Amino acid sequence: MDHHSGRRFAVPHKKLSLDIKGTKTDLIICSYDDYFLVMVTQIGSMGTILHAKKEEGVSIHPTFAVSVIFGKRDEPMLMACARQLIEHISNSGSSKPLVLSLGLKDHSLETLKGVASALIENRLW
Amino acid sequence: MASGELKGHFDVAVAKDLSGKESTSAVSTGDGDGIQITCFTEDLNDVTFHFQIIRLEKQIYAWIGCNSAKLGHLYAAAPTRPNNAVSVASILGGASDNTGSSIARRIVLKTGLNVILACNIPKNSPMLEADAERKLMEKLKELGYTRSRSQGSVLSNS
Numbered sequence: 001m002d003h004h005s006g007r008r009f010a011v012p013h014k015k016l017s018l019d020i021k022g023t024k025t026d027l028i029i030c031s032y033d034d035y036f037l038v039m040v041t042q043i044g045s046m047g048t049i050l051h052a053k054k055e056e057g058v059s060i061h062p063t064f065a066v067s068v069i070f071g072k073r074d075e076p077m078l079m080a081c082a083r084q085l086i087e088h089i090s091n092s093g094s095s096k097p098l099v100l101s102l103g104l105k106d107h108s109l110e111t112l113k114g115v116a117s118a119l120i121e122n123r124l125w
Numbered sequence: 126m127a128s129g130e131l132k133g134h135f136d137v138a139v140a141k142d143l144s145g146k147e148s149t150s151a152v153s154t155g156d157g158d159g160i161q162i163t164c165f166t167e168d169l170n171d172v173t174f175h176f177q178i179i180r181l182e183k184q185i186y187a188w189i190g191c192n193s194a195k196l197g198h199l200y201a202a203a204p205t206r207p208n209n210a211v212s213v214a215s216i217l218g219g220a221s222d223n224t225g226s227s228i229a230r231r232i233v234l235k236t237g238l239n240v241i242l243a244c245n246i247p248k249n250s251p252m253l254e255a256d257a258e259r260k261l262m263e264k265l266k267e268l269g270y271t272r273s274r275s276q277g278s279v280l281s282n283s
Contacts (some may be wrong), residue, residue: 009166030177037196070201
């Protein structure tokens with residue numbers, strides 16, 4: 001095995017744990033070359049996985065495409081969370097798309113707002 | 126949206142791999158189980174492979190990077206009822222090449238785990254796939270994440 005001494009792992013990442021409405025919530029944020037991967041779990045698995053990206057265009061205001069790529073497709077709050085994050089990523093100057101996994105016990109507004117604010121506070125973008 | 130909405134303790138573990146060697150970081154909580162992230166890099170036959178394994182309670186996420194830190198294609202694989210046959214779904218990146226989906230399938234076959242695999246190995250590279258898969262399997266066994274399928278379904282019903 002070759003040792004790459006002095007170099008960091010190719011993918012910077014961050015992991016944290018917090019309490020949202022009394023439920024332990026784990027957050028993992030990874031920055032790949034071409035994607036941000038964000039995992040939020042309260043249920044021990046990744047849950048629903050969403051994809052969000054900034055669309056190419058010439059207008060001043062960027063538009064974003066958000067879709068569920070695995071899991072629940074009937075939970076608008078999950079899409080809203082992804083939409084909020086991709087916009088924040090874009091406003092921070094990065095055009096990398098986002099893969100977001102949300103394995104949450106409830107999809108209430110308070111929970112999703114707590115998730116979004118925790119992610120923004122600990123962002124890697 | 127104020128951060129005042131966040132209640133309780135806030136444990137931040139920033140895991141960085143400083144030397145390129147393996148680093149495993151685990152946040153242990155009161156109930157004894159936390160998410161473990163294992164990252165390591167290996168050179169095999171002049172190709173640099175990066176591996177990232179994130180162990181959640183009921184699922185494993187793994188990423189294989191071949192000479193780059195791109196995410197690659199994403200697959201979900203798991204044993205499915207009624208007879209624990211393995212199902213694989215391509216969830217990002219398209220399925221026109223099977224690179225990664227066959228690795229995901231074989232990991233589930235051998236370990237019985239519920240797996241999300243991201244893999245950026247170029248298509249039509251069976252040797253690279255085989256090397257990466259072998260290394261990943263070795264590491265999963267070493268970390269103790271694998272379970273014999275004869276122990277029954279590992280899908281939790283809760």
